[in-house]
Amino acid sequence: MEPFDIDMSAPVDPAGARDGLGGPGQGGHTGPNWYIAFGMDLGADEGTEVFAPFDAHITKFQPHDPATDSGKVYGAQIFMRSPNDGMGAFCTHLTGTPDGLGIGTEVKRGDLLGTVFAHAGIPPHLHMAVCEVLGGVDGERRGVDLYQFFLDLERAAAGTVIPVTFAQDGSAPIPQTD
Template structure:
């Protein structure tokens, strides 16, 4: 497989309040990649959340307040990069724009919603990333740890190119 690059920006160009834990920390444990490789990025309720990379939405579960639990709450967005070889999972958001759903295309920096307050001690966005070796839908899903990148670029408009090797090794932040 050939390596590929994706440009990332922070989902919080403003309003980020601190990191609350990254992959394999605290409750971020296997077996699901979208939990194990989760990054909890702190922000106050109502802080705007933006797409970290160009993508198309493959799954969407709108926020249903009646179904909220301590672990699962807010809207959920699964999206994949245009080449279907990398994806992301966003949760704990609300105010998702009308018309945004399965099949929608988003560009890096597009508005996705706002941070939902459910747990007042740890209001945050949960974002998990995955490299799909061989491409979706039948590729091998390998979680990606870009927590340090998101901590380092919080509250900025910095664009960072990340190279995915398609061999199971960690991506390279350029």
């Protein structure tokens, strides 16, 4: 696959955003799975709206079922992929997902995904992990560290959009800032 740019914006409504709680390799983000090891906990008040940070289609969706909430696994889980399937993101700790959201749903950057859900005294946050997909639709998912990038977007002017280049060679994605 050729390198590509994708426009990204803040996933958490800046009005309810709080400082980050830890990025890749911090705050329990270790382990063999990219969606844990490259997790970014973006702090937010409970009930803060969460939006699609890029245009995507939903490839996995588990709605929030309070009866299954436990430990670090709670809230709705969403995995979305860019239109070209070259990158994706995993989001969790959500509730209030819109009716009709599910596998196959296309979302545009800025579309509502749900609201931040707090559980068992854990500070409320959006857990999000981003990966590059190398080698096509069924290729290797390689986690990428965009923690500081997303924290900066949360502090930027509302509506800020920044293109990010994915080289499709395993190198770190590059935000195209001035």
